[in-house]
Amino acid sequence: MSLENYWQGLLLLKQTIADTSEAVRFCFINFGDTCEVYLNRLPVPDPQKSLVLVIVDQDADIQHHKATSFLLDNTVLVLDYEYQLDEEVIDFLATYMPYCFLPLQARKRQRAVAITHFAQSLDGKIATSQGDSKWIGNDDNLIHAHRMRALCSSILIGSHTLNYDHPSLTVRLVEGSNPRRVVLCSTESDFSSLQSGSDNPVLVIGSGDDPCLKNTEYVQLAADKDGKVACTDILKLLFEKGLYTVYVEGGSATTSSFLAQKSIDVLQLHIAPLIFGSGLDSFTLPEISSVSDAVEFDRFYFKPVGDTFMFVGEMHHD
Numbered sequence: 001m002s003l004e005n006y007w008q009g010l011l012l013l014k015q016t017i018a019d020t021s022e023a024v025r026f027c028f029i030n031f032g033d034t035c036e037v038y039l040n041r042l043p044v045p046d047p048q049k050s051l052v053l054v055i056v057d058q059d060a061d062i063q064h065h066k067a068t069s070f071l072l073d074n075t076v077l078v079l080d081y082e083y084q085l086d087e088e089v090i091d092f093l094a095t096y097m098p099y100c101f102l103p104l105q106a107r108k109r110q111r112a113v114a115i116t117h118f119a120q121s122l123d124g125k126i127a128t129s130q131g132d133s134k135w136i137g138n139d140d141n142l143i144h145a146h147r148m149r150a151l152c153s154s155i156l157i158g159s160h161t162l163n164y165d166h167p168s169l170t171v172r173l174v175e176g177s178n179p180r181r182v183v184l185c186s187t188e189s190d191f192s193s194l195q196s197g198s199d200n201p202v203l204v205i206g207s208g209d210d211p212c213l214k215n216t217e218y219v220q221l222a223a224d225k226d227g228k229v230a231c232t233d234i235l236k237l238l239f240e241k242g243l244y245t246v247y248v249e250g251g252s253a254t255t256s257s258f259l260a261q262k263s264i265d266v267l268q269l270h271i272a273p274l275i276f277g278s279g280l281d282s283f284t285l286p287e288i289s290s291v292s293d294a295v296e297f298d299r300f301y302f303k304p305v306g307d308t309f310m311f312v313g314e315m316h317h318d
C-alpha cells in the first residue's frame with residue numbers, strides 16, 4: 001500500500017472527526033484501497049488492511065500492545081495495532097494523524113486550535129530586510145505545508161505577507177480541499193492572489209470599517225490602542241464560523257502576536273541551512289531578562305524533512 005492510501009485515510013479521518021457530534025473515546029482506522037473510520041466501536045476485520053487505533057479518552061477500555069504517545073494532551077496513537085507497518089508509514093501517520101483530532105480540542109476550548117509554521121534560516125530569519133522569503137525551505141517542506149493546509153480548516157496570514165508574497169494559500173501539491181483563507185488586515189492591500197482557488201470568500205479581519213473588498217467577508221473586531229486585535233477573539237470567531245483549526249503562516253508580526261498572547265498550540269519551524277546575518281526575525285516578543293522567562297514547550301521533537309529538519313513543539317494553554 002502506498003503513502004497515498006494512508007493520506008486518503010487521513011483526509012477521511014479529518015472530515016469524520018470534524019463532522020461528528022459524538023464524544024469520541026477511541027477510534028479505529030482501517031487503511032487500505034478504501035479506508036474506514038470507526039468511532040467508539042470495533043472495526044470490521046479485514047486482513048488486507050492496516051489497522052490503527054487512537055485512544056482519545058484514557059479511561060476507554062481498549063486493549064493495545066504498541067503505543068506512541070504524541071501531541072495533543074493525552075491522546076494516544078496506537079500504531080501497528082495488528083499488522084506490521086513499515087517505518088516510513090509509522091513516521092507519516094505519527095506526523096500527520098494527530099492533527100485530524102484537533103477539532104475535539106477546539107470544541108473543548110471553544111476556540112480554534114492554532115498551528116503555526118515558518119521556514120527560517122539557522123540564525124532565525126524568515127525573510128531578508130527587503131522582504132524576500134522565497135524559497136527558504138526545501139521541496140519537502142513545501143509538501144509538508146500543503147499537507148498541513150489540507151488538514152486544517154483555515155489558513156491565516158498578516159497583510160504584509162499578502163502584499164510581499166502574493167500567496168494563493170491553496171492546496172496544490174497534495175490531494176485535499178482548500179482551507180478557508182483568512183487575512184488580518186486594516187490597511188489597503190492587494191488581494192488579487194486570493195481571487196481564485198476557492199468558492200469561499202476570503203475572511204478579512206480588521207479593526208477598521210468594512211473596506212468593501214470584492215469576494216471577501218469582512219469582520220470588524222475590537223482593537224487595543226496599537227490597533228491590534230486580540231488573538232483569542234480571532235480564534236473564537238473562527239470557531240463560531242465552524243473553522244476548528246487554523247494554520248498560521250506568518251509573517252513575523254502576526255505569529256509573534258499569537259505567540260505573545262498564548263494563542264499558538266503547535267509551532268512548526270523548518271530550519272534551512274542558511275545564515276542571513278540580517279533580515280526579519282521569526283519572532284519579536286517583549287524583552288526578557290532571564291532565560292527562565294523564555295517561551296517553553298510541553299512537548300517537542302525534531303523531525304528530518306528531506307536534507308534538513310523541522311522542530312515541532314506543543315504548548316498547552318488553559
Ligand SMILES: NC(=O)c1ccc[n+]([C@@H]2O[C@H](COP(=O)([O-])OP(=O)(O)OC[C@H]3O[C@@H](n4cnc5c(N)ncnc54)[C@H](OP(=O)(O)O)[C@@H]3O)[C@@H](O)[C@H]2O)c1
Pocket residue numbers: 117118119120125126127128130131132133136157158159160161162164165184185186187188206207227228229230231249250251252253254255257280
Ligand atoms: N519564511 C517564512 O516561512 C515566511 C512565512 C510568512 C511570511 N514570511 C515573510 O514575512 C514578511 C512579512 O512579515 P511581517 O512581520 O512584516 O508582517 P505580517 O505578519 O505578514 O503582517 C503584519 C500585519 O498583519 C496585520 N496583523 C497582524 N497581527 C494582527 C493583530 N493581532 N491584529 C490586527 N492586525 C494584525 C496588521 O495589518 P495592518 O497593518 O493592515 O493592520 C499587521 O501590520 C514577508 O517578507 C514574508 O515574505 C516568511
